[in-house]
Amino acid sequence: MPLNKEIQPGDNDELTRERLQATFDTQQMAAALWGSDLARKRRELAKKVDKLTVLHDSKDMSFMTREEKLSENARKVVQMFAHVADIVEDPSDDAEMFHLSSNAIGHEGHPFGVHFVMFIPALKAQADDEQREKWLMPALGLQLIGTYAQTELGHGTNLRALETMATFDKATDEFVIHTPTVTALKWWPGSLGKSSNHAVVSANLIIDGKSYGHHNFMVQIRDENTHKPLKGITVGDIGPKMAYNASDNGFLGFDHHRIPRRNMLMRHAKVDKNGVYTKPPHAKIGYSAMVHVRSVMIGHQGMFLGSASTIAIRYSLVRRQGEIKEGSGEVKILDYQTQQHRLFPQLARAYVFMFAGKEVRELYQKVLSDMEKGETTLLADLHALTSGLKSVVTHLCVAGMEQCRMACGGHGYSRASGIPEIWGVAVGGCTYEGENMVMLLQLARYLMKAVKETKKGKSLGRLVDYLLLPQDRHSLIGRVPQGEYGPHLAAFEHIARRQIFKVADELTKLQDKGMSKEIAWQKKAVELQRAARLHTRFYLAACFHRKVQSVVDGRIREALADLYHLHLNYELLDMVNYALEDAYLKADQVDFIREDMYRLLETIRPNAISLVDAFEFSDRELRSVLGRRDGHVYENLYKWAKESELNRADVLPYFDKYLKPMMLAARQRSNI
Ligand SMILES: CCCCCCCC/C=C\C/C=C/C(=O)SCCNC(=O)CCNC(=O)[C@H](O)C(C)(C)COP(=O)(O)OP(=O)(O)OC[C@H]1O[C@@H](n2cnc3c(N)ncnc32)[C@H](O)[C@@H]1OP(=O)(O)O
Numbered sequence: 001m002p003l004n005k006e007i008q009p010g011d012n013d014e015l016t017r018e019r020l021q022a023t024f025d026t027q028q029m030a031a032a033l034w035g036s037d038l039a040r041k042r043r044e045l046a047k048k049v050d051k052l053t054v055l056h057d058s059k060d061m062s063f064m065t066r067e068e069k070l071s072e073n074a075r076k077v078v079q080m081f082a083h084v085a086d087i088v089e090d091p092s093d094d095a096e097m098f099h100l101s102s103n104a105i106g107h108e109g110h111p112f113g114v115h116f117v118m119f120i121p122a123l124k125a126q127a128d129d130e131q132r133e134k135w136l137m138p139a140l141g142l143q144l145i146g147t148y149a150q151t152e153l154g155h156g157t158n159l160r161a162l163e164t165m166a167t168f169d170k171a172t173d174e175f176v177i178h179t180p181t182v183t184a185l186k187w188w189p190g191s192l193g194k195s196s197n198h199a200v201v202s203a204n205l206i207i208d209g210k211s212y213g214h215h216n217f218m219v220q221i222r223d224e225n226t227h228k229p230l231k232g233i234t235v236g237d238i239g240p241k242m243a244y245n246a247s248d249n250g251f252l253g254f255d256h257h258r259i260p261r262r263n264m265l266m267r268h269a270k271v272d273k274n275g276v277y278t279k280p281p282h283a284k285i286g287y288s289a290m291v292h293v294r295s296v297m298i299g300h301q302g303m304f305l306g307s308a309s310t311i312a313i314r315y316s317l318v319r320r321q322g323e324i325k326e327g328s329g330e331v332k333i334l335d336y337q338t339q340q341h342r343l344f345p346q347l348a349r350a351y352v353f354m355f356a357g358k359e360v361r362e363l364y365q366k367v368l369s370d371m372e373k374g375e376t377t378l379l380a381d382l383h384a385l386t387s388g389l390k391s392v393v394t395h396l397c398v399a400g401m402e403q404c405r406m407a408c409g410g411h412g413y414s415r416a417s418g419i420p421e422i423w424g425v426a427v428g429g430c431t432y433e434g435e436n437m438v439m440l441l442q443l444a445r446y447l448m449k450a451v452k453e454t455k456k457g458k459s460l461g462r463l464v465d466y467l468l469l470p471q472d473r474h475s476l477i478g479r480v481p482q483g484e485y486g487p488h489l490a491a492f493e494h495i496a497r498r499q500i501f502k503v504a505d506e507l508t509k510l511q512d513k514g515m516s517k518e519i520a521w522q523k524k525a526v527e528l529q530r531a532a533r534l535h536t537r538f539y540l541a542a543c544f545h546r547k548v549q550s551v552v553d554g555r556i557r558e559a560l561a562d563l564y565h566l567h568l569n570y571e572l573l574d575m576v577n578y579a580l581e582d583a584y585l586k587a588d589q590v591d592f593i594r595e596d597m598y599r600l601l602e603t604i605r606p607n608a609i610s611l612v613d614a615f616e617f618s619d620r621e622l623r624s625v626l627g628r629r630d631g632h633v634y635e636n637l638y639k640w641a642k643e644s645e646l647n648r649a650d651v652l653p654y655f656d657k658y659l660k661p662m663m664l665a666a667r668q669r670s671n672i
């Protein structure tokens, strides 16, 4: 009996033969990836979406203008909510809703994009009970459309420099919201340009001329019926972007726009009618919506890389090009070692990013419930972890997706592959929710504090316990029985710990010489972000280890362990310079790692298609001609190209308008 439930009549025979080689059951692997409950829900909702034609793309988005994209996704999102009760088991389950949206709408954006991912989380975490009643309930019930307006034209990263003001007017019990300059215009918020009628706006709270820093305010920006901007508000779309072009990221200006005092979100910080300010229990509690998105991004980015890996691996099993042995016929391109080396490490990364996504969401939920009780001890740990993961995962995802695109040759460059779109969406993640370099430095700050604690014999938190352990001088890789990978994981730990202590010592030395803390930090900023990256890569490797250990089914554990061991080898080679610097690894050990990696590429090869099938992306969700489950790539590429808007007529007007007159004139000149 085949272990692969993906096999269906009419499939490309090559893919069927590949699927029959699997050593594990794909549905069980899907359960390991998503969790068994969510895997089942995903499968069921995909089938329901298939049957509901109102949720289907009216044509391929690649052939649409921006306005058509916006309108198409507005249509589908409305239909999606109209049918939601028939499709999902629990509409309040963010994960289930994300997968519904991924199937029906895709990732280019829709009018409720930021509404669900930031506006509602901001209200849940920062609105008091009365405010929740007033806005959260209508927001959940889709009576209003909200966005999160924080970034300004002149200020994104440095929130302390935001210019938008919320000045308290005691006489009227109102705040006056004002953007005094062009650089103060809110810029970038998703779904702001044309869709939203409400926004959570970050603005400096000013009472009696004193600034209390930025706080969040609920502002209605458009009339609920006419959708026209309210008086004192200027709003519009910021124009086309690399991707997310079905999202109307917008600009927003305020000209002394008045809102009631109670529109400041007051669960934690408060202002009473006399202008008396109450501080929140933690200075950064107002940043919670950002932390929420950072925490969901990890798993989503893993999914994006998983999608690109699925496309590239399936296509590599259909595409034949060149011969390995002369005269024996063209081979599947996945049989080339270089192709395996290009793709399998990306697949392994996709898996571990999804596992890490799950872990980080669990920590986020814990911190959220603590915050509800006014308890904020774990907020710093969560901020450090999400800052590092957000940066490392988005960076590696994008690098990995680019490998997937190139692995598809010319067809990878076509939008038909589906990779350019998800690449564009994923790469946005390097910038939004905190530019990667900046967020790595946030983690580095935490790590430097952790070193101080370590020197006192204490740990700052669970994530940095390993700093208390002594450093080994030499690695045991290749010196233990074959099949033991403990020393590999120990090498990640060693590299991270060494870099963290090294940069901490360098900072101390600079300050001992009289340099200020801030300037010393600048001199060592590149090394600091390296420490943050290495710490995060250790976290990821350890997370993969935890996952493999937790799997009960022997076949699944074995197939996962192959991916895990490949990950250890590949990532170690990627950062091997750190281990060579202090002779922790010797040249023969590096060779050992390489050889073991090549061996693992061969081991993984027969399971390749089933490892990507296990993501269980439906064809509708993948939106890729190259990555079709049935493998019928070429006939469908031809069909897709014929849909191009340029093929609506054999001769387009520009020929008669420009090219024909030019050629006629040239011919006439040559006849003279
Ligand atoms: C259905 C799901 C679909 C998902 C897909 C998503 C699609 C939507 C697409 C995009 C949405 C995008 C939205 C956005 O981009 S919203 C805008 C995001 N903006 C940012 O992220 C700005 C980044 N900047 C910052 O966060 C901050 O300015 C900062 C953290 C870089 C610095 O803040 P600052 O107040 O200046 O603090 P300090 O550096 O001085 O640090 C002081 C202290 O505070 C600690 N700290 C900072 N932030 C936090 C936090 N969030 N939680 C806890 N603690 C924090 C910091 O570590 C310092 O601690 P100390 O060392 O102990 O003093």
Ligand SMILES: Cc1cc2nc3c(=O)[nH]c(=O)nc-3n(C[C@H](O)[C@H](O)[C@H](O)COP(=O)(O)OP(=O)(O)OC[C@H]3O[C@@H](n4cnc5c(N)ncnc54)[C@H](O)[C@@H]3O)c2cc1C
Binding pocket: 114, 148, 149, 150, 151, 154, 155, 156, 157, 158, 187, 188, 189, 190, 244, 249, 428, 431, 432, 433, 434, 435, 436, 437, 438, 441
């Ligand atoms: C697709 C997308 C969606 C978005 N959606 C929203 C939204 O819904 N709501 C919203 O409010 N915003 C949104 N944003 C804005 C986003 O949050 C900001 O663009 C982001 O926080 C980075 O800020 P910035 O653009 O000011 O970059 P900058 O801070 O200007 O960064 C430019 C460069 O300067 C470097 N740099 C800046 N500060 C430092 C520092 N302290 N140390 C070292 N290097 C530094 C950065 O590393 C980077 O290389 C979105 C952006 C994108 C791309």
